[in-house]
Amino acid sequence: MTDSVKAQAGVRQPAPRMAKPEVHAAAPALGWYTDEVLFGECWERSALCKRDRSLVTVAALITSCYTAQMTGHFGRALTNGVRPAEIAETITHLAFYAGWPCAMSAVAVMQQVFASNGVGLEQVSPTTSKDLPLSRPLTTQQARSVAPALEEFSQRVLEEDLWQRTELAPRDRSLVTIVCLIVQSQTEQLTEQLQRGLANGLTRVEIAETVTHLAFYAGWPRARAALPVLEAVFAQSGLA
Amino acid sequence: MTDSVKAQAGVRQPAPRMAKPEVHAAAPALGWYTDEVLFGECWERSALCKRDRSLVTVAALITSCYTAQMTGHFGRALTNGVRPAEIAETITHLAFYAGWPCAMSAVAVMQQVFASNGVGLEQVSPTTSKDLPLSRPLTTQQARSVAPALEEFSQRVLEEDLWQRTELAPRDRSLVTIVCLIVQSQTEQLTEQLQRGLANGLTRVEIAETVTHLAFYAGWPRARAALPVLEAVFAQSGLA
Amino acid sequence: MTDSVKAQAGVRQPAPRMAKPEVHAAAPALGWYTDEVLFGECWERSALCKRDRSLVTVAALITSCYTAQMTGHFGRALTNGVRPAEIAETITHLAFYAGWPCAMSAVAVMQQVFASNGVGLEQVSPTTSKDLPLSRPLTTQQARSVAPALEEFSQRVLEEDLWQRTELAPRDRSLVTIVCLIVQSQTEQLTEQLQRGLANGLTRVEIAETVTHLAFYAGWPRARAALPVLEAVFAQSGLA
Numbered sequence: 001m002t003d004s005v006k007a008q009a010g011v012r013q014p015a016p017r018m019a020k021p022e023v024h025a026a027a028p029a030l031g032w033y034t035d036e037v038l039f040g041e042c043w044e045r046s047a048l049c050k051r052d053r054s055l056v057t058v059a060a061l062i063t064s065c066y067t068a069q070m071t072g073h074f075g076r077a078l079t080n081g082v083r084p085a086e087i088a089e090t091i092t093h094l095a096f097y098a099g100w101p102c103a104m105s106a107v108a109v110m111q112q113v114f115a116s117n118g119v120g121l122e123q124v125s126p127t128t129s130k131d132l133p134l135s136r137p138l139t140t141q142q143a144r145s146v147a148p149a150l151e152e153f154s155q156r157v158l159e160e161d162l163w164q165r166t167e168l169a170p171r172d173r174s175l176v177t178i179v180c181l182i183v184q185s186q187t188e189q190l191t192e193q194l195q196r197g198l199a200n201g202l203t204r205v206e207i208a209e210t211v212t213h214l215a216f217y218a219g220w221p222r223a224r225a226a227l228p229v230l231e232a233v234f235a236q237s238g239l240a
Numbered sequence: 241m242t243d244s245v246k247a248q249a250g251v252r253q254p255a256p257r258m259a260k261p262e263v264h265a266a267a268p269a270l271g272w273y274t275d276e277v278l279f280g281e282c283w284e285r286s287a288l289c290k291r292d293r294s295l296v297t298v299a300a301l302i303t304s305c306y307t308a309q310m311t312g313h314f315g316r317a318l319t320n321g322v323r324p325a326e327i328a329e330t331i332t333h334l335a336f337y338a339g340w341p342c343a344m345s346a347v348a349v350m351q352q353v354f355a356s357n358g359v360g361l362e363q364v365s366p367t368t369s370k371d372l373p374l375s376r377p378l379t380t381q382q383a384r385s386v387a388p389a390l391e392e393f394s395q396r397v398l399e400e401d402l403w404q405r406t407e408l409a410p411r412d413r414s415l416v417t418i419v420c421l422i423v424q425s426q427t428e429q430l431t432e433q434l435q436r437g438l439a440n441g442l443t444r445v446e447i448a449e450t451v452t453h454l455a456f457y458a459g460w461p462r463a464r465a466a467l468p469v470l471e472a473v474f475a476q477s478g479l480a
Numbered sequence: 481m482t483d484s485v486k487a488q489a490g491v492r493q494p495a496p497r498m499a500k501p502e503v504h505a506a507a508p509a510l511g512w513y514t515d516e517v518l519f520g521e522c523w524e525r526s527a528l529c530k531r532d533r534s535l536v537t538v539a540a541l542i543t544s545c546y547t548a549q550m551t552g553h554f555g556r557a558l559t560n561g562v563r564p565a566e567i568a569e570t571i572t573h574l575a576f577y578a579g580w581p582c583a584m585s586a587v588a589v590m591q592q593v594f595a596s597n598g599v600g601l602e603q604v605s606p607t608t609s610k611d612l613p614l615s616r617p618l619t620t621q622q623a624r625s626v627a628p629a630l631e632e633f634s635q636r637v638l639e640e641d642l643w644q645r646t647e648l649a650p651r652d653r654s655l656v657t658i659v660c661l662i663v664q665s666q667t668e669q670l671t672e673q674l675q676r677g678l679a680n681g682l683t684r685v686e687i688a689e690t691v692t693h694l695a696f697y698a699g700w701p702r703a704r705a706a707l708p709v710l711e712a713v714f715a716q717s718g719l720a
Contacts, residue, residue: 023584025601026591029645030572030583037637038580041615045629065306066545066581068588092270099459100278101306103270104263108308111266121265135281146471147448149285150455150463157277158460165269185666186425186461208627215630219579220638221666223630231626305546332510339699340518341546343510344503348548351506361505375521386711387688389525390695390703397517398700405509426665426701 015040038216047209051081052175056210058082059090059176060217062106063098063183070106074113084114084123089167090176096158097180171201175210178202182211182226183218190226194233204234255280278456287449291321292415296450298322299330299416300457302346303338303423310346314353324354324363329407330416336398337420411441415450418442422451422466423458430466434473444474495520518696527689531561532655536690538562539570539656540697542586543578543663550586554593564594564603569647570656576638577660651681655690658682662691662706663698670706674713684714 017024017031018039024031043053054077061070077087087110095103114121135152142151163173174197181190197207207230215223257264257271258279264271283293294317301310317327327350335343354361375392382391403413414437421430437447447470455463497504497511498519504511523533534557541550557567567590575583594601615632622631643653654677661670677687687710695703 022591023587026594026604027568027572027587028604029569029647030575030587033572033575033637033642034580037633042633047629060579061581064545064579064581065304066585067308068547068585069581088267089269092267092273094459095270095273096455097459097461099300099304099462100274100456101301101304101309102459105306105308107263107267107270111262114266124266124268146467146474147451147463149287149449150452150467153277153282153452153455154460157273162273167269180459181461184425184459184461185664186465189461189464209629211627212630212633215576215633216580219574219577219582219660219664220634221577221661221664221669222579223627224669225666227626227630234626305544307548328507329509332507332513334699335510335513336695337699337701339540339544339702340514340696341541341544341549342699345546345548347503347507347510351502354506364506364508386707386714387691387703389527389689390692390707393517393522393692393695394700397513402513407509420699421701424665424699424701426705429701429704 042213042216045209045212047205048213052206052210053213054080054082055086055090055172055175056179056213057217058087059094059179060183060214062091062094062102063180064218065098065102065105067105067109070109071113074110075117078113078117078119084119085167086172088124089165090172093162093168093173093176094180096162097177098184171197174200174202175206178207179210179214182214182222185222185225187225187229190229191233194229195237198233198237282453282456285449285452287445288453292446292450293453294320294322295326295330295412295415296419296453297457298327299334299419300423300454302331302334302342303420304458305338305342305345307345307349310349311353314350315357318353318357318359324359325407326412328364329405330412333402333408333413333416334420336402337417338424411437414440414442415446418447419450419454422454422462425462425465427465427469430469431473434469435477438473438477522693522696525689525692527685528693532686532690533693534560534562535566535570535652535655536659536693537697538567539574539659540663540694542571542574542582543660544698545578545582545585547585547589550589551593554590555597558593558597558599564599565647566652568604569645570652573642573648573653573656574660576642577657578664651677654680654682655686658687659690659694662694662702665702665705667705667709670709671713674709675717678713678717 015035016039017035019031019034023034043050048056054073057073058070058077061073074087078084088107091103091106091110094106113119114124136156138148138152139155142148142155145151163170168176174193177193178190178197181187181193194207198204211223211226211230214226255275256279257275259271259274263274283290288296294313297313298310298317301307301313314327318324328347331343331346331350334346353359376396378388378392379395382388382395385391403410408416414433417433418430418437421427421433434447438444451463451466451470454466495515496519497515499511499514503514523530528536534553537553538550538557541547541553554567558564568587571583571586571590574586593599616636618628618632619635622628622635625631643650648656654673657673658670658677661667661673674687678684691703691706691710694706
């Protein structure tokens with residue numbers, strides 16, 4: 001730690017140890033940043049509640065298919081108040097946004113975490129129909145697309161079915177979609193989803209804090225790449 | 241399922257179960273989307289044959305290094321008519337486009353799948369020379385590059401060697417390269433490879449359906465990001 | 481191998497076998513490219529020393545969270561002269577740039593590699609303070625940001641602490657940051673880090689060769705996407 005940082009050091013007690021002892025042994029600085037900065041500061045900031053931070057973290061891990069970290073963070077999400085059905089629905093939602101392979105890998109970890117936390121599968125309500133949504137004739141707008149089938153799936157399956165499901169609130173659905181786009185650095189599509197998120201009840205402070213949280217979980221560059229998009233959308237929404 | 245979707249529901253039999261029982265138990269909606277939409281609809285669309293869908297899926301998994309899903313999809317690829325040598329060559333091709341680590345991880349899974357499917361390694365023809373392609377003096381164009389060695393490798397190893405190998409048809413080589421670029425969201429380089437793909441015999445319908453298929457395997461945002469590029473290339477080729 | 485390549489074939493002895501026997505058995509061409517081109521040519525080029533190539537490779541693997549390849553390349557890095565403390569610090573540095581999950585996965589592999597190579601953990605100096613760097617009042621510039629907390633973390637933790645740590649030379653810190661940005665295709669942020677890298681002592685030749693090396697480890701498209709940025713930065717620096 002440099003002098004300029006030491007000069008800022010205060011009287012606070014050391015943060016509780018969050019990083020595993022092996023991390024502290026093999027990479028002490030990483031252990032220290034984990035305890036003091038990531039958990040000691042970032043997770044404690046009130047701009048985003050811990051339940052939301054867990055949802056953001058879980059969505060980031062699913063999007064990147066980082067299965068090794070899912071066990072710990074799925075468990076922490078339960079502790080922080082994310083309901084089992086919400087975790088299952090986040091995985092289902094991200095099947096469409098991060099891709100099927102990520103969702104399938106995440107379900108396997110989720111089951112183990114539920115089992116070891118005594119979460120019965122009856123808590124994941126089987127709210128699904130056995131009716132098959134038949135594909136429909138294309139609308140004019142879809143037909144003009146270069147990939148009309150993709151547009152038809154988007155409208156019928158994502159918009160009119162997935163986004164309407166009640167297992168995850170629209171605000172949370174927007175939150176995990178925004179996380180997915182930031183992790184994938186899909187800055188162009190982020191504009192539309194930020195607008196939708198604001199309409200669904202996310203606040204400007206929550207969105208900015210989500211980006212800050214993601215700096216730690218998806219890396220500084222991906223977080224920074226999102227900032228100009230936030231700025232433009234907030235300005236457009238009269239929130240800047 | 242919402243009313244608007246229920247209204248579309250028809251008399252068809254439920255699709256066969258494709259998702260594992262655990263997925264149906266822990267995330268019923270995800271199981272349902274997997275059976276009814278991904279396999280019941282998307283895989284059944286005739287715009288791209290199942291052999292090609294398997295090749296596209298395999299290429300997407302290799303590009304993302306999603307080893308957990310490779311076992312199932314390498315096996316399905318064999319069933320759908322992708323030849324063992326084509327799988328090995330797709331991995332070899334993507335070593336250059338997705339990077340060596342992905343290829344090395346994929347080879348390990350491929351070997352296990354071949355073994356458990358009774359595929360002898362004599363089916364992977366050892367068409368490789370022991371001669372070393374010596375590096376060459378740079379051409380004028382390469383020398384002007386900021387990274388002339390990269391350009392020399394591109395020309396000598398990729399263009400004049402890899403792309404000329406007969407284990408994978410040029411059309412299939414273009415297909416897996418296009419998949420790789422869409423999964424990586426390399427939209428700028430996609431233009432050139434789409435033009436090459438059309439020249440190599442891919443049709444506009446097959447390319448658009450590849451993007452639709454990839455929406456499920458790489459996520460909606462990556463598929464959507466490719467659409468403007470398709471549109472521009474098709475328009476330029478007089479195919480729009 | 482095509483005739484045009486065969487025509488170039490020379491009298492050199494075949495390169496030593498680097499790819500595993502299983503790779504040679506199941507995907508002979510991939511084995512051949514690995515031995516002859518990747519290790520026989522690329523790694524032997526003098527434009528970047530092997531120690532730096534190892535650092536670049538390790539940084540690429542950490543950024544992509546490719547744990548399967550880390551064992552081999554962490555061991556090779558030790559052989560090539562990267563010090564244990566430098567590996568630990570590269571992981572710590574990339575916790576911030578590639579994200580915490582990648583760093584945590586990498587630490588676990590690093591420990592195993594250190595243990596099996598007889599590297600004692602006393603070689604990873606515990607240069608970390610127990611003092612907590614308190615967050616500070618925002619500067620005017622940070623306060624204008626859409627995510628002021630992110631800017632405050634950037635300045636206080638990354639710039640004034642992480643980048644000042646002596647476990648990794650500024651030049652190496654720049655190198656692994658540049659690798660991370662190329663692997664993530666964050667071309668916009670690459671400009672600033674290339675300028676910083678040149679200021680920290682990286683040469684134009686080393687940077688261009690890093691991109692060439694990354695073509696093999698992160699794929700041709702990600703390497704190619706970086707070239708226009710190199711060109712612009714080198715031109716601006718009067719180095720073109």
